[in-house]
Amino acid sequence: MTAIVESNQTKSAPADRIRAMADPSTIVEQQHRDGAVWATATIQGVPSVLFTLDHRTRGGAMHEGNCALIVAAYQHALAHRLPIVGLWQSSGARMQDGVHSLHAVAKVFQVMILASGRVPQISVVLGPAAGGAAYGPALTDIVIMAPAARVFITGPTIIRDVTGEQIDDERLGGPGPHSNASGVTHLAADSQDHAFEQAAALVELLGAPGRCDAELAVDRPFSGLLPERSQRAYDIHPVIDRILDAPLIELQPGWARNVVTGIGRLGGGTVGVVANNPLRKGGCLDARSAEKSARFVRMCDSFGIPLVVLVDVPGYLPGVAEEWGGVVRRGAKLLHAFGEATVPRVTLILRKAYGGAYIAMNCRGLGADHVIAWPQAEVAVMGATAAVRLLHRRELAAEPDRATLEARLVEQHVRSAGGIAAAAELGVVDEIVHPDRTRHALALALAALPAARGSHGNIPL
């Protein structure tokens, strides 16, 4: 697996890159091979393993020597249960070595796969990373791209020769397309240093998660965050940031934006947040957002990161494109991910949770540990108006003053449905909480749950 790439722009030496990433006085270089290096160090105080190839030598091409070094780094990380950070800039498998280098690259992939879900793996892509050097990061838990990152399997030259498409390497595989179109990258940094900072922050959150201490999660007011009109959509981000101790590190913010996935702390303990975003597509679930969420849920479950799931979802997005795009297959991934998760997982229903989307968003039936709802929340098969139009369609069709009849039937429907109290009686909602008591209620729920973590890998769904 090779690609022809332009030689790199960034000239910093491998050792400099490791120094930029880790706490400098703690770095112990363990092995060098053809310019590549792996080291142990602390990152934000968390003992970790780092490795990097040498992009200044043959474009950082992967071959037996430097691949064996990566494998050694991984074996150490696994033996000592340490997060491992890879700094990537490489043209992929070294062509001149033929199948020997393909074999070496395959062995790197194998060790990454064995490590999957056992230790957090973070990739920081600093320049071109093609072919084997694209799939390396792709197998890890989190991919961060610096502005010079260029990730693809086949590059512009080969694409032009085979398909005739003309595109430059940035538009093909830069941070922009991978943030917004492909979902390959979780974060696109503003600079190399910013990429290192983000990686370090994530190592700290995943490597030293701690535990939620409810005493530290003091209540904050939530009034004014949601619009007065219940049909008006809003951005979920301020709600998330109000719940967490500090603003979220959002993963894949530009891709499948109708769900927000990210990591932060609540009461000092790391949590993973999965939240519908009503501002995007009304907050509807669709194939892509379900897939994005599923992978994130499984990553958190692998590392024992408790989940906070914020629900305001009208349903799945209708459309032929969705059905042909496999919303049934890809949506099933989210059901499976939540159902399988043993990590503490708490749900908050803010406004509405309808139908199959209610099920998919960490409901009681899928094993949620605790379900909280705001007083005005609705849990239903569908909204009242939609339900009335379906159940009473003949009556409505025959009625000259349809609007008045519909309004009356909707009011009746809402009354007999019984609001969120009915859901509580049924047992699918554990607690009805005033918005201003949200933060503490979530923290109490999390703090009461024993730590647990899934025993599966984090396959890149």
Place this chain on the structure above:
Amino acid sequence: MAEEIRAEIVGSILEVNTREGQDLHQRQTVMVLESMKMEIPVTTEYAGRLRRLAVQEGDTVIEGDLLAIVD
């Protein structure tokens, strides 16, 4: 670099509360789309000037339709 604001979902234009030439701040609501029985504000990613409104109230749009251009 012009920002093209496109419909993220099928729906109809409920409300246009801005006009061409208007200066917008980041994440300002340019118009409101009605879809899935909800009123969804359409916002601009970046601050800038509203160069063009491509739709008006009452229009129906599908995913990908151009709604506005911000400079």
